[in-house]
Amino acid sequence: MGNASSMLTQYDIEEVQEHCSYLFSQQEIVSLYERFCQLDRSAKGFVAEDEFLSIPEYSTNPLSQRLLRMVDGLNFKEFVSFLSTFSARASLQQKIEFIFKVYDIDGKGKVSFKDLVEVLRDLTGSSMSEKQREQVLTKVLEEAGYTRDSTLSLEDFVTPIQTHTPHKRNTHPQG
Template sequence: MGNASSTLTQYDIEEVQEHCNYLFSQQEIVALYERFCQLDRNAKGFISADEFLSIPEFSLNPLSQRLLKMVDGLNFKDFVAFLSAFSAKASLQHKIELIFKVYDIDGKGQVTFKDLLEVLRDLTGSFMSEEQREHVLVWVLEEAGYTRNSSILLDDFVKVLSSPGLKMEVEVPVD
């Protein structure tokens, strides 16, 4: 598995399944490996930020630069682990933890007003002024019981986002 051009053994597949808490079937892991090898153009055994940006859905995502920080240099096992949050079988907790990492810009385990503002800036671009973004964000935080000086921890994030209906899934095409 270290070399992207090698083939997966049954042991490799089972090891990746275990690493991802069995959120993908063996067929899905093989399909993901084929995609990983396509993305790993230089057969280095990991995918660079530039290679990730070759995925149209990824490069068009307004949060792609944040996601790149999380995925740059992933080997196959970690690539599948990252994608596991998008599995239909992943728990809501698992999905929320990934979202939290996207918002936790500095990786300190808390989301601040500044972090939220930066993400909102990425999402809205020039469609909102900085003043509008701050106004909206202050209102949303107050509605959730927070202030602009609050730091939101993962547990708080889980409480806010645990509403039914959160959908964050991707299907792995299997031949």
Template sequence: MGSTSSMLTQYDIEEVQEHCDNLFSQQEIVSLYQRFCQLDRTAKGFISADEFLSVPEFAMNPLSQRLLKMADGLNFKEFVAFLSAFSAKANMQQKVKLIFKVYDSDCNGKVTFNDILEVLRDLTGSFMSDKQREEVLSEVLQEAGYTRESLLLLDDFIKILGKSGLKMEVEVPVD
């Protein structure tokens, strides 16, 4: 799997499937590999931030800069693992884990009021004032039993978002 120009072997496919908890079928992994090779324009074996930004849906995402921190330099196996949270077969905990990483920009395992506020700023842009964002966030945290001073851990995110019916899925086209 080192070179993106080579074909995947059955062993490679099974290894990637195992690495992503079997959330993608073998056919989906082959399709993802083809897409990975298209994105890896210089065939160096990983996808750079610029190559990720060549995907219009990714570039238009208001959280693209945060996602780039997580996605820059991924090899194929890591690329599939990153996308596995978007699989229809991924459980809520796997999806929330990715969301937590988006909010935990300093990777310290804790999310603060200001961390959440930054993401809200990215998502709402000029549609909301800082004061409105702070009021909404304070109310949401209070309803969930937290305060502005709370440090949220992954388990807290799972508790808060686990009941939300969160839907984040990407369909992998299979040829």
């Protein structure tokens, strides 16, 4: 696939489809390639940070800086893989893993109280004080059975969401 200005072959399309677990049709892959080429203004075969920020919906997202560290320098295959998380066909597990990566600022597989405060700061801006953020997060963690000193793993993100999804049956006995 090399240069972004080259044309996609059928092999390239099938390879990208396989890489993103067939979450996009061949036509969707072609459309994404066209968009990728528009974003890759330098025609280097990857999309740089400033090119991502040219997308209005992306640049106005309060988590855009956090997302940038995940997308800066992606080639086309990686670009499609990144976008596959947003597909309606993506599994709940894939979406949870993506959200976890947004919160896992240092990429070490754990989310700390500090990480949570930073994400909440990004989301709330100046509408909340640092003290309010910490109070809210402390209360939420306590209600979930954690403390400020707890570090959350991917499993800690998965379990509550899977437990509270409508299609799952409540397996806890009624008291």
